[in-house]
Amino acid sequence: MNHFEPLWAKYYAPHLTKTEIGQLRRAKEGSQSILLADIIQKQGFDAGRRVYMPVATKKDVPGRNHYVVAGLIEEHGDTDWDQQCLFANTLRIATPNDDDYATPKARVVVAPLHILTIEFDDRNIAFFQQQLGWLRSSGTKLDSVVGQFVAHLRDRYADVAGLTVVYSGHKSLHFHFVLATEFLTGAVPEPTSARLGFQKAWDRLRDEFENFAAFNLAAGKKADTSLRQPESFRRIPGGMRLNDKPDHIFDVPVGEPLFQGVMWEHLPLARRGGGKGALLDPADFMMAPISPRRISAQATAKTPAAQTGEDIHASLKLADIFDGMTGQPRFSHLDRSSGEPVAYFYNHPADQNATSVMRADFATVLVQGANPLNLTNVSDVTHGLLMNRLPRPLGDMLDIWSDDFHRQHVGPGGRVRSTVEAEFAEQARDHKTATEAMSAILIGSLTENVRRPETHLLCAPEGISKTRSLMAAAPDLIANFRREGLPSWLMFAFPTYKGAEEKAAEFSALHADDMGDMVPVVVRSFDRIYRDLCPDPQKRLSHERAAMGGYDSRMEMIRAEQSRVAQAIDGGSRSQRERTSSMAAAKTMAATSTHQPTIDAGISAAGTGQATWRTRPQS
Numbered sequence: 001m002n003h004f005e006p007l008w009a010k011y012y013a014p015h016l017t018k019t020e021i022g023q024l025r026r027a028k029e030g031s032q033s034i035l036l037a038d039i040i041q042k043q044g045f046d047a048g049r050r051v052y053m054p055v056a057t058k059k060d061v062p063g064r065n066h067y068v069v070a071g072l073i074e075e076h077g078d079t080d081w082d083q084q085c086l087f088a089n090t091l092r093i094a095t096p097n098d099d100d101y102a103t104p105k106a107r108v109v110v111a112p113l114h115i116l117t118i119e120f121d122d123r124n125i126a127f128f129q130q131q132l133g134w135l136r137s138s139g140t141k142l143d144s145v146v147g148q149f150v151a152h153l154r155d156r157y158a159d160v161a162g163l164t165v166v167y168s169g170h171k172s173l174h175f176h177f178v179l180a181t182e183f184l185t186g187a188v189p190e191p192t193s194a195r196l197g198f199q200k201a202w203d204r205l206r207d208e209f210e211n212f213a214a215f216n217l218a219a220g221k222k223a224d225t226s227l228r229q230p231e232s233f234r235r236i237p238g239g240m241r242l243n244d245k246p247d248h249i250f251d252v253p254v255g256e257p258l259f260q261g262v263m264w265e266h267l268p269l270a271r272r273g274g275g276k277g278a279l280l281d282p283a284d285f286m287m288a289p290i291s292p293r294r295i296s297a298q299a300t301a302k303t304p305a306a307q308t309g310e311d312i313h314a315s316l317k318l319a320d321i322f323d324g325m326t327g328q329p330r331f332s333h334l335d336r337s338s339g340e341p342v343a344y345f346y347n348h349p350a351d352q353n354a355t356s357v358m359r360a361d362f363a364t365v366l367v368q369g370a371n372p373l374n375l376t377n378v379s380d381v382t383h384g385l386l387m388n389r390l391p392r393p394l395g396d397m398l399d400i401w402s403d404d405f406h407r408q409h410v411g412p413g414g415r416v417r418s419t420v421e422a423e424f425a426e427q428a429r430d431h432k433t434a435t436e437a438m439s440a441i442l443i444g445s446l447t448e449n450v451r452r453p454e455t456h457l458l459c460a461p462e463g464i465s466k467t468r469s470l471m472a473a474a475p476d477l478i479a480n481f482r483r484e485g486l487p488s489w490l491m492f493a494f495p496t497y498k499g500a501e502e503k504a505a506e507f508s509a510l511h512a513d514d515m516g517d518m519v520p521v522v523v524r525s526f527d528r529i530y531r532d533l534c535p536d537p538q539k540r541l542s543h544e545r546a547a548m549g550g551y552d553s554r555m556e557m558i559r560a561e562q563s564r565v566a567q568a569i570d571g572g573s574r575s576q577r578e579r580t581s582s583m584a585a586a587k588t589m590a591a592t593s594t595h596q597p598t599i600d601a602g603i604s605a606a607g608t609g610q611a612t613w614r615t616r617p618q619s
Contacts, residue, residue: 002028004259011250015125020132027167027261033237034267035164035176039113040087040236045073047093051109054088057241059233059484064104066093085169085241085260086233089115089198104231108195110181113161113269116202116279117234118175118209119168121224121479123249131173134215135165135264142266145214146175150266153208154273158325159183159280162267166235169258171249174227174235177205179279180272187282187319197285198230203440204279225443226480237262276325283316311336313405314398318343322365327388328373329356329365341398348373360395420445431464439469446470446477467492471507475514497524529572530558533565 008021044053045066052066061068072080090111091104100106120127137144142151146165153160161178168174179201184191191197206223209215226232239260243252252258315334322345324330329345332354336342344354345365355369364377365387376384390397407425420441428434438460445458460466470477474490481488494500504520511518524532534540539562546557559566 004028004257007252007256011248011252015250016129016132019136020129023132023135023263024167024259024261027263028259030262033164033166033262034265034269035115035178035262036081036237038267038269039115039178041073041081043090043111043113044069044087047074050093051090051111052093053090053111054086054104054231054233055084055236056086056233057084059086063094063096063101064088064091064231064233065101066091081236082238082240084236085239087236088233089230091231105195105229108198108230110185110191110194110285112181114179114181114198114230114280115234116177116179116198116205117227117232118177118206119172119224119227119234120221121172121226121476121483122221123171123247125249127218127221128171128173128249130216132263141264144264146264147266148214149209149212152212153177153205153279154275156273156275157277157279158273158275159278160273160275161269163265164237164262164267165264166237167259167261167263168235169241169243169260170245173263175209176234176237178267178269180269181280183278184280184282184285188285191285193285195230197280199228199444200281200284201279202228204281222476224476224480226483228444235260237265276323282319283313286312286316310398310402310405314401317397317401321388321390324349328375328385329367329387341394343394347371347375358390358394360398361393363390363393363397365389435465435469438464438466439473442466442469443473443477446480467503468506468510471503471510474507474518475511475516478518497522497528526555526569529569530565533568534562 002025004024008024012024013021040053040055043051044055046052047070052069054061054064054066055069055072056064057068068084072084088104090109092107092109094101094107120131122128134145137147141147146163150160150163154162159179159181161180163178164176166174166176184197206228209223210217210221227234237260241258241260243254243256243258246254311334315331318331318334322329322331324346328349329347330349330351332344332346334341334343340360342360343358343365345356345358346352346354347356347367347369351370353369356365356367356375358365365375367375367387374384375387377387377389378384379386392400424434424437424441427437427440442458458466470490470492477490478488492503494503501522504522508515508520530540541554541557541562543554546554549557551557551560555566555569558569
C-alpha cells in the first residue's frame, strides 16, 4: 500500500466513487511519465545552447532560475525528481547580473517541444468528477472523451504530439498538450515574438477545448488564463508537495503530502499529427518592427537586407498559398535586391536550392532547375503536377497585402500601432468580436502583469464592454491574485455616485449565481458624507478654516464645533465597520466614483467617492 492510501480513504473516499479512487491509485502505481522522462529531463537543461526548463518546489523562485534543473540533470540524475512539483516551458538562461533575470517572460525561446496547459480553476467536486470521467473508457484510452479530443487535434493539426494529464493534488487537472515545433522553426528560423506566438497558440487550443462537444462543459466554464503564459509554472508529472492551504477541496489538512499523479497520457513522440494546420502559426512568431509608410522598390533596393513589415506580411501570405503540403512548389523567400520584387520557390520536398521564381507581372511560378515532380502551369497536361497560382499578378497582390498590413498595424496619421493594438485590429471585425478582443486584452494584461507594480492606461470607445469584461472576470481575477499571495482588490471609477450604485447593482446581478465571498458595498468619500450631513454651504467647515483655527485637520474642527455632525459621521463609520466586520481578514475588490469623468478604472484620490465590492473571509 502506498503512503497516500490513508489520505485517500479518509478525505477523498467520502466524496468520490470507488472507480474514481481507483484512478488515483493507478496513477500512483503507473510507469514514469513520457512527458517527464523524454521531454523535461532531456531538454530541461542545455548549457551549450544556454536554455533550460524551470523546475521548482515552490512558485516564488527568483528569476525562475535554472539552478534546480541544472543540478537535477547534471549532478543528481533522476534521484530527486519526485520531490519537485512545478515546471515551465523553455527559457534562455540568465544570471542575477543580467537585466532580464527578473523577467522570465522576456526570455521565452522556441524549443523542440513546447507544452500548452489547460486547467479549470474550479472548486466544485462534481466538476472534478466530470473531468475524471473524461479520462475513462471501456475500451482503449483513445476511446475516452479526452482521447477523442486528442485524436481530433492530431487529425487537424500537424504539430500536436499528444497529451499528459496530471492531477494538481488539489482541485484541478492540468492538461499538458505537447506540440512539436519543427514545422514552426522551418518557417521561422529566428522568431522575434516567441511569447506572443505561444500565447496565440494557447488561445486556439483553449477555443478547441471549450467548444469540443463531448466535454459537455457548462455554459460560461472557462479555462484559467494564467497558464496562457509559456513561462508560468504548472504541475510536474509524478511530483509531490505538502499542502500549504487550509481550503483543500477534499479537506486535506495543511502539511499533508499531495500527489501529482499522471492520470492519462498518450504521447507518441515519433509520430506527429496528420493534420494540415498548425496550432503554432508562423505569423504570430514574426511580429518584427514595422515601417509606418510603404517602402518603394527603389528604396528597398538600396537596403536589401532590411525586410519591412509589409514584406514579412506578404511572405506569410505566400507561404500559406504555396505551403509545400497541399501542393508544390513551396515558397522560400521574397527578394527586392534587384529593385523589383521576386518570389523564390523550392521545387520538391528535398529541394535545398530555391531556384524557381515568380516575378511582379506574373501570377504563376516559372520552374527552373530540377523538376522531378513535373510541375506545370498547364491544366490539361496528363502527366504533371498542376501548381498553385495567385489570383492576380505578384505586384498587385503585394499592394493588396500591403494595404491589409497597414489596416492592421498602422493607425491614423501613420503612427505604428503597438502589439496590443495590432492584435485588436486583427481580431475586431464587428461589435461582437471587438468586445471579445477587448475582454481578452484587459484580462490578459491583468493576469500577465499580476506581480509587476505598473500602471496600464487603456483608451477605448464607450460601449465596448471594458468595465463589464472586468466585472465578469472578477472571480477569476481574485482567484489569480490569491494564488499569487497578493491582495485581491479591484477598483473601478465612474463619473457619478449614481453610476457607481448602478454598477454595484449590475455586479450583483451579473454574479447572482457565483457571488462566492464577494459583497457589493457602496463607499462614499469623506467630502460627500460631510456635504450630505451639513448641506448648508455657509455652515460647512473647510480645510482652510481648520488650518487658520489651529486645528490639525478638518475632522478635528468638526468634532469641536459641530459635534452632532461628527457623531453622525462616526456612527456611519461604525455602521460600515459592523457591516464589514465579517470581512476583517478578507481582501477587497473596489470600484470608485469620482467627481469628474475618468477613463474607466483607477484608484480614487482624496475627496472622491467610492463604490466598493469587498469579499467575506474564506471559510
